[in-house]
Amino acid sequence: MGSFIATRLVRLVATLLVVSFLTFLLVNLLPGDAINALIPIEAQQDQEYVAQVRAEWGLDDPMLVRYGKWLGDAVRGDLGDSIVTSRAVSSEIAHRIPVTGELMIVTVIFSVLLAVPLGVMSAYREGSRLDQIISGGAQFALSVPGFVAGLLFIYVFAMKLGWFPATGWTRISNSISGNLMTVTLPALSLSVIEVAVYTRVVRSDLVTTLKEDYILSARSKGLKDGFILFRHALRPSSLTLITVVGLNIGLLLGGTVVVEFLFALPGLGKRLLDAIFQRDFMMVQGITVFVAMVYVVVNTLVDFVYLVVDPRIRKAD
Amino acid sequence: MDTALDPAAPTEAARRPWIRRFISKMPWTTRFCASWLIVVVGAAVFADLIPGLADPNYQGFLFGDGATNEGPSLTHFLGTDNNSRDILARIVYGARVSLAVALTAVFMGVVFGGFFGSLVGFVRGKTDSAVMAVVDVILAFPGLVLLLTVVTLLGRRDLVVIATVIGFLSIPPYTRVARANALSISRREFVTAARAIGTRKRTILFREVIPNVLPTLLAYAMVNAAVIILLEGALAFLGLSVEPPTSSWGTMVNASRVDLQINVWPAIWPSLALVFTVYSLNNVGDWLRRLRSVRSAAL
Numbered sequence: 001m002g003s004f005i006a007t008r009l010v011r012l013v014a015t016l017l018v019v020s021f022l023t024f025l026l027v028n029l030l031p032g033d034a035i036n037a038l039i040p041i042e043a044q045q046d047q048e049y050v051a052q053v054r055a056e057w058g059l060d061d062p063m064l065v066r067y068g069k070w071l072g073d074a075v076r077g078d079l080g081d082s083i084v085t086s087r088a089v090s091s092e093i094a095h096r097i098p099v100t101g102e103l104m105i106v107t108v109i110f111s112v113l114l115a116v117p118l119g120v121m122s123a124y125r126e127g128s129r130l131d132q133i134i135s136g137g138a139q140f141a142l143s144v145p146g147f148v149a150g151l152l153f154i155y156v157f158a159m160k161l162g163w164f165p166a167t168g169w170t171r172i173s174n175s176i177s178g179n180l181m182t183v184t185l186p187a188l189s190l191s192v193i194e195v196a197v198y199t200r201v202v203r204s205d206l207v208t209t210l211k212e213d214y215i216l217s218a219r220s221k222g223l224k225d226g227f228i229l230f231r232h233a234l235r236p237s238s239l240t241l242i243t244v245v246g247l248n249i250g251l252l253l254g255g256t257v258v259v260e261f262l263f264a265l266p267g268l269g270k271r272l273l274d275a276i277f278q279r280d281f282m283m284v285q286g287i288t289v290f291v292a293m294v295y296v297v298v299n300t301l302v303d304f305v306y307l308v309v310d311p312r313i314r315k316a317d
Numbered sequence: 318m319d320t321a322l323d324p325a326a327p328t329e330a331a332r333r334p335w336i337r338r339f340i341s342k343m344p345w346t347t348r349f350c351a352s353w354l355i356v357v358v359g360a361a362v363f364a365d366l367i368p369g370l371a372d373p374n375y376q377g378f379l380f381g382d383g384a385t386n387e388g389p390s391l392t393h394f395l396g397t398d399n400n401s402r403d404i405l406a407r408i409v410y411g412a413r414v415s416l417a418v419a420l421t422a423v424f425m426g427v428v429f430g431g432f433f434g435s436l437v438g439f440v441r442g443k444t445d446s447a448v449m450a451v452v453d454v455i456l457a458f459p460g461l462v463l464l465l466t467v468v469t470l471l472g473r474r475d476l477v478v479i480a481t482v483i484g485f486l487s488i489p490p491y492t493r494v495a496r497a498n499a500l501s502i503s504r505r506e507f508v509t510a511a512r513a514i515g516t517r518k519r520t521i522l523f524r525e526v527i528p529n530v531l532p533t534l535l536a537y538a539m540v541n542a543a544v545i546i547l548l549e550g551a552l553a554f555l556g557l558s559v560e561p562p563t564s565s566w567g568t569m570v571n572a573s574r575v576d577l578q579i580n581v582w583p584a585i586w587p588s589l590a591l592v593f594t595v596y597s598l599n600n601v602g603d604w605l606r607r608l609r610s611v612r613s614a615a616l
Contacts, residue, residue, distance in 0.1 A: 018454045026470060136346075139603070143596035145547045147554045147570060148588040155577060155584070254461025258551050262574075272462070273555060276469040288466050292458050299457075 004307065012300045019292045020074065024067050027285040079286035084278045089286035092271060099169060099267035100256050102179075106187040107252065108245060111194035116241075118195070119202025120229055126207055134199065141196035146255045150189035150262045157185060167264040186263045190255045194248065201244045205237040239306060246302030250295050347604045350597035357594055361412035371403035373410040373564050388582055398569070398583040399576045407564040408590050414558070414565040415594065418480045418549045419542040425484035426491035426541065431534050433488075434495025435527045439503050440518070449496070452489040460486065461551060468552065474560050479552070483545060494537050498530045536609050539602025543595045550591050566591045 061069075073080065079089035122134040158166035164185050170178035209215065210233055218228045257269030264270070268287060275283035340348065360367065371393070387397040395404040437445040455463075467482050468474060502508065503526060511521045552558040553567025561568065566587040573584035 015454060015457050019457050022454065023466070026466060139599055140592075140596055143543065143547075143592050143599055145550055145554075145591070145595075147551060147567070148592060151570065151574065151577070151584055151588070155581060159578060250459035253459040254551070257461055257465065258554060261555055272465065276465060276557070279469075281470075284466055284469065288458075288462060291462050295459050296457050 005304070008300055008303055012296060015296050016293055019296065020071060020289050021067060023285055023289045023292065024070060025063075027281050027288075028063060028066070074289070079289070080282045082275070082280055082283045084275075084280045084283070089283055092283070093268065093287060093290055096266060096268045096271050098172070099265055100260070100269060102172070102183060103186055103190070103256055103259070103265065103267060104249075104252055106183050107190040107194060110187055110191045111198055112241070112245070114191070114195045115198030116202055116234070119199045120206060120234065122199065122203045123206035123210060124225070124229060126210075131203075135203065138196040138199045138203075141192050142200075144192050146189045146193065146258050147262055149192040150186065150259055153185045153189055154262075169263075169265045169267075182263075182265075186259045186265060189259050189262070190252065193255070194252065197244065197248060198241060201240055202234075202237055205240045206233055209233045209236055242305055243302055246298055246305075249298045253291055253295060342608070343604065347600055350600040353593055353597045354601065357412050357590075357597075358416060360409045361416050364409045364413065367409065371406040373402060373406040376400050376402055388580070395586045396580070396582045398572065399580075400572075404569075404583060404586050407569055408566070408587055411564040411566045411569060411587065412590070412594075414476060414553075414563065415546045415549055415591075417476055418483055419545045421480035421484040422487040422545040423538045423542050426487040427531075427534055427538055430488040430491025430493075431495045431527070431530060434492040434497075435499040435522065435530050437492075438496040438499025438530075439522050439526050441500075441503075445496075448492065452492050455486070455489045456493075461548065464548065464552060465555070465557060468557055474557065476559050476563070479549070479558055483548065487541065487545060490541065491534065491537070495530050495534055498533050499526050502526055502529045532609055533606075536602060536605040539598050539605060543598035543602065546591070546595055546598070 070080065077090055079093070081088055082092065085092075118134050118138075122131045125131050154166045157163050164181055166185075169182045172179040206229075215228060215233060218232050219225075223232075253269075256267060257272060259265070260267040260270040261273055268291070272284065272287045272291075274280075275287065343351065387393060389396045393403050393405065395408070398404055398407065433448055437448045464482065464486060467486075468479065471478055471482070508521060508525050511525055516524075549558055549565070550567035550570075553565040554571045556568070556571060558565050558567060569587035570584055570591075573581075573587075577584060
């Protein structure tokens with residue numbers, strides 16, 4: 001088990017290094033000299049000024065030197081300054097994490113709460129009309145992107161019924177109920193695809209589990225179906241669900257960009273888009289590395305959770 | 318393989334019933350989905366030849382003969398958007414973008430991903446570890462975020478750039494699928510038999526392994542094409558796909574947001590086109606995969 005953790009940690013660090021280097025490479029090698037983003041074209045006539053700015057931003061150093069410097073700072077939590085607002089990238093990220101974080105957590109809660117009963121019902125009555133409806137519905141929901149669902153929700157629940165605000169965000173520190181109002185529609189829009197994915201996972205997993213001998217023995221003991229389903233059968237399936245939730249973080253992170261754009265939420269994804277439109281390469285680089293880091297770390301954590309919950313893996317090592 | 322000696326190769330006469338048998342196996346939803354896909358592909362390919370289809374970029378109001386944000390009518394079957402352009406025409410031409418991107422991604426994925434995956438699954442060892450390490454790193458980026466970054470930094474956003482970038486990013490998942498299949502196929506008896514009679518490794522790879530990996534890869538391609546179309550839709554919705562005035566379904570949905578209070582049709586039609594196309598790909602893909610898994614289970 002110790003060696004398992006060690007290998008995973010080494011892999012985690014290696015992946016993070018490569019991911020950060022690739023992002024750096026991407027941002028620095030692609031066409032469009034960074035100087036164009038720093039100084040307006042008209043001001044570039046002034047050679048001395050250009051040279052001064054280049055030196056200031058270290059643009060004349062070799063790539064690897066620059067990467068080394070950037071990585072050294074990044075490890076200490078300094079991702080550089082935005083070239084548009086001059087504020088520290090890391091503090092801008094920190095300021096926006098609560099929004100995106102809350103959105104993702106609420107989405108996962110919504111989705112799991114909906115998907116588990118649906119998946120269980122579907123698996124319990126495998127092949128029935130109910131199962132067909134749920135499975136068919138899941139396949140359909142899988143085809144509805146967040147922006148289509150979001151626009152539909154805005155039209156119905158915000159414009160026609162007026163239950164929720166169409167756009168904007170209320171911080172949880174200002175008003176808890178206001179915060180819940182602003183998070184509901186975006187989280188629901190993101191949930192559509194997630195519910196579909198989770199329902200399918202729970203269903204297919206449970207269908208196999210329900211054919212196991214221990215379920216038969218539980219049944220022959222006279223235990224109630226509901227008890228068997230939720231206590232005996234769902235427990236091993238929850239493992240798969242945890243893994244899928246973890247693996248889906250990447251999809252969810254992408255989804256938040258779209259939903260934050262649609263609902264005008266001041267989250268990380270919205271900041272990334274703004275940075276993209278402003279050609280703020282320091283910000284793009286910082287956020288991309290940060291997001292990739294979260295993704296890789298979450299996936300490693302999921303591996304560990306798996307290790308703790310499933311005794312078979314511990315033994316196998 | 319010599320076709321004349323292959324008992325499985327259908328003769329000219331036997332070919333039609335085979336397709337008919339294939340279709341008769343489909344549930345009615347799958348049949349419907351397959352028909353929709355044919356309609357979308359046909360419309361996209363022959364868009365210029367469809368009689369009576371309006372110019373997707375013709376803005377009637379500029380010439381005083383078009384109404385903006387009109388509902389469905391006889392002159393504009395699906396109505397007009399907020400620039401008084403014909404929505405049907407924009408959807409038909411928008412299908413070109415979605416399909417071109419999906420096709421490029423599938424092609425690059427199957428060719429490069431399929432080859433690398435089959436190769437490393439077959440030879441294993443150090444090449445395997447090296448290639449899979451690269452694949453893992455690329456997959457360590459959340460797809461849309463990586464795509465956003467690359468597309469932005471490239472600066473140029475025409476169909477070729479968008480399709481190539483998305484295509485490049487779809488190589489890793491195909492590599493993974495192909496490798497997993499090649500691993501199990503390489504352990505099968507016919508590969509061992511080929512090895513035993515001294516067949517060259519390259520011949521085994523191209524004659525035995527890759528032909529057996531391909532069907533699974535193609536079933537995966539259907540489902541993957543659906544993901545790619547969603548990805549392009551999201552990118553277009555964010556205003557970062559092909560530059561306007563070229564129409565794309567995501568771009569249309571985004572543009573419809575401004576006048577959503579006045580007219581919902583410009584939001585509904587492209588959304589429906591997108592959702593149904595993605596659903597159809599998923600449905601047909603799932604069906605193909607089930608068919609395939611039944612077949613391999615029977616072997």
